[in-house]
Amino acid sequence: MMKVELNVNGKPVTADVPENTLLVHLLREHLRLTGTHVGCDTAQCGACTVIANGRSIKSCNVLAAQMQGAQITTIEGVAAADGTPHPLQAAFNDCHGLQCGYCTPGMVMSAIDLLAHNKNASQAEIREQLEGNFCRCTGYQNIVKAVQQAQKTMTA
């Protein structure tokens, strides 16, 4: 067992976990933040995407221990304190960017990172930059549309 100290969604967290605990399991099982999902075991589907120290990562392919001291944001922490949805959350709803909802949290976190690093991304760049996130429901069309809409509201 080891002690991991990090910050999740703005709150300091200390957890005693086995060394082989993945970040996603720390989030889901220890902190019960079950919005972050697991969709594969080869770090490709991206359902587990969270933001760590300002970049999106796959929380299923990182040890909690590696994240010692990190700032983590999950889907549960992206809305404003008063509950106002993040522009991407709003845009996914507006544009029907989700169906079954399973890939959605990872997709939203990935898109937040995308726009943070490339706020003027073209449609082609958005599609390219979402390559680490699988969606089986939407054909991606309305996800891309949602990112484009959020892009407008965020730069307005």
Place this chain on the structure above:
Amino acid sequence: MGVNDFAKLPHIGESLKRKEDGRFLTGAGQYTDDIRQADQKYAAFVRSPHAHAVIKHVDTSQAAAMPGVMRVFTGADMQGKMGGLPCGWLISNPDGSPMKEPPHPILAHTKVRHVGDQVALVVADTPEQAKNAAEAVQVDYDVLAPVIDMRRASQGPALHEEAPDNHCYTWTLGDKAAVDAAFATAAHVTQLDITNNRLIPNAIEPRAVNAAYHRASDEYVIHVANQNPHVERLLMTAFVLQLPEHKVRVIAPDVGGGFGSKIFLYAEDVALTWAARQLGCAIKWTAERSESFVSDAHGRDHITHAEMAMDKDGKFLAMRVHTHANMGAYLSTFSTCVPTILYGTLLAGQYATPQIYVEVDAWFTSTAPVDAYRGAGRPEATYVVERLVTRAAWEMGLAQDEIRKRNFVTQFPYQTPVALQYDTGDYHACMNQAQQLADVAGYQARKQTSQAKGLKRGIGYSSYIEACGLAPSNIAGALGARAGLFECGEVRVHPTGSVTVFTGSHSHGQGHETTFAQVVAARLGIDPSQVDVVHGDTGRVPFGMGTYGSRSLAVGGAAIMKALDKIEAKAKKIAAHLMEASDADIEFSGGQFKVKGTDKTIPFAQVALTAYVPHNYPLDTLEPGLNETAFYDPTNFTYPAGTYICEVEIDPATGVVRVDRFTAVDDFGVIINPMIVEGQVHGGVAQGMGQALMEHGVYDVESGQLLTGSYMDYAMPRAADFPEFTLGHVCTPCTHNPIGSKGCGEAGAIGSPPAVINAVLDALKELGVKDLDMPATPARVWHTIQTAKV
């Protein structure tokens, strides 16, 4: 209320934002793996590493002694205590004899028959402990040769004693003599050999089950990622575990996509339920993706020879089809009806082909079971018809659209030679709109632009037909169905006028919570925010057959409409009483009850309140309350149809196919929520394109190992693999359900593969390429070009 009046109501045809999105966008969704019971235990399965082997001995002693392990169960523990997994559809051979239906054990006992076949179940305190112990279970196998290639299955070793030549059934449909006679007189016959590639469904939420047994009440509560919880319960209790159905509650909470793969009753669900009772606890199992690959039911996997006989003008005279269908190692729940009832009956497509004959041979192989996957039989049929039609066009010197237009059915109802009767449609309208939206007029210019870049451009058409809402129950029963095919809906009006709807349909992405609320709100004249939809819980919903085959709105929605009819009729009586008028004089619209020819009205909410506070109420003739349930059994299938046009650009140097434009025009009848419907088409088209260009479940012929057992080798489509799709709609309302809707969930996956492949072949024609199987991967396209050159 007629379909036309219904379609004009407020909220019908409105792209209302989805009510369910809030929880999914904030991480508050509750999928099966998110649920943790008190005293939660975890399961891991020991799976066969071999495709075909005799189990000589299973030694669990070491595993059972490992930390945290509660029990290790093997097939021997279950022997005689339960049945095997049932098959829901009996197919008969032409001589009337039944298909071969070998047992499908919950844990393999004597033999394993595919890689991933489950051999033992470990229950432990943590998932890691369960996995560690599963690795420590020693299984002594006597390895046998696998049976992978269907075409040689009869020469392979028998997988099941019951089927010595690995043959499951032969099924035929149509008038063979008439077809043969028509071929004899044909001016031209087009022939085609095609393979419909095996697909692995890959809903992003892996299968999961959490089974709990409560000793105090002797009740089971099973949370499971499933599309039809009542069917799961019925099959499990009646056919496998012999449990009292009323003691078992099955909940399918938020489910992360299904695409057919979560229709079926799986061995893991049964094993956990039984083990929960043995151990008196709650046990959870969530598939790792590697397990999903080898243990989820796969889709498609047909090999077909098809022929079309035509007169000199390209009019179709007759069609003859022979198909080999892969069943996999065992018969999954609805496996047998997919390449038969859902396939052979669709071979008329949109065309007035007078005679059709189809023969299907189904085979057992040492691969994962094959069952319904988005479209189920209908994509396979459409692929045969639409590839054949386009090849026929080229052989006859006709344009792809021209041969279709010459043969479209134009008179409805239309009785096909393969059992179905199409109620309505307008195939020319779909074609015309698709051609406009696709800017077919500008195609030649685009082709020249591609040419100038050294790229090959092609255009492909596909005019598909689909049959949704499998029905009616009595006819399906006569054809071998072992279940009913109705749906149930309950409308519970609360005293304050808000409404809870209980539906037997299940939403795992389709947005029923929004669409069904729109239907109810439209009928009752209330706001959709006042309507909640409950689904996926046998403890709350009266009954249900679930969601598959694009049936939810056409069948489940129709059941709700029937319940609303009852609500309206009773509410009118209450209103009549309140306004001192006769029942017959009450009109209801816009949420107001009105006495005909007067200005006397009362609102719906007042009637609702009166129903539950029946002080001024005809108690002698009317029960209090406003809560109605209805069951709806359709009289026919519904027949969505459409035309898809695809344009591809191919780099001959690498074989890369880029889909440049894709246009889909569909006729789904009446549409409740266009935004949701378009989303369904996007997703379906994407899966169809995935099949056409990328996805392929491949087993090694020698070893029987699944070569595409992870996302490292099974190519899942990503965002950059698609262009923006262009959509259009035609509406000919379904004539036999009260909503007029036909179903939209599968169309995209049905119509798109042949459109893509026809476009690829069109592009490669000038290089001498005549044929190409799916998926048209870069390597395959490149090799095909090289072979054609020689």
Place this chain on the structure above:
Amino acid sequence: MYAFTFERPATLADAAKLAKAGGKLLAGGQTLLASMKLRLAAPEQLIDLGGIRELAGIRKEGNRLVIGAMTRHADVAESKEVQTAIPALAELAARIGDKQVRAMGTLGGSLANNDPAADYPAAALALGATLVTTQREITADDFFQGLFVTALNESELITAVRWPIPKRAAYIKFPQPASRFALIGVFVAQTDGGVRVAVTGGGNGVFRHAELERALDKSFTPAAVADVKTDASELNGDLHGSAEYRAHLIGVMAQRAVAKAVG
């Protein structure tokens, strides 16, 4: 994942000591953790290099770029220094895996792993990079020794990589459709010592392509390599592409890389 102990040393010396004692080095973990999850690897101890500050960073030293071994792919991709000095390297880094992988994956981890379809080994070999370790300096030509095999000994860590700045260079990757690793990747570099071409994805490890180099030394144009054939018998084939297809792709990607390099 099997159980293991976890160390997070703060200095290179401590890390080397732990490695010598048998611990397994964990850089970004994008490959190692994935294989541990599938229980294909079972180290008893992991030594996380993420806490050693001196291992990350990018700086220019004369006509060379020096990139610390723990520098993440994303940082290489976004580095103005790299974009200016060796744009092909920044572009290569920007296309490794996906952006989540690039946020964690490291230069040193990729080189030490020497996956036969990885991108960085092609850059190192084509640019004639020098790998600086805790014990010595190793040229890329000596470093890569076949399928997942390198010149590193068990207790040796890569600390940094020195990249000579080429006159012109470009990398073109043809992705395997499922994994998006390189089915074939070709890195061409016109260096002071002549043209160097490295190919990844084709065989048991990254390799230099002598015929392409000879042709490009004569004329650094796409046309110069249009007729250079690669012997398919020395390449691997699999589900995603036969050896013959890969051999053909080497020629096509080489032409495209040269076209890109000459702009």
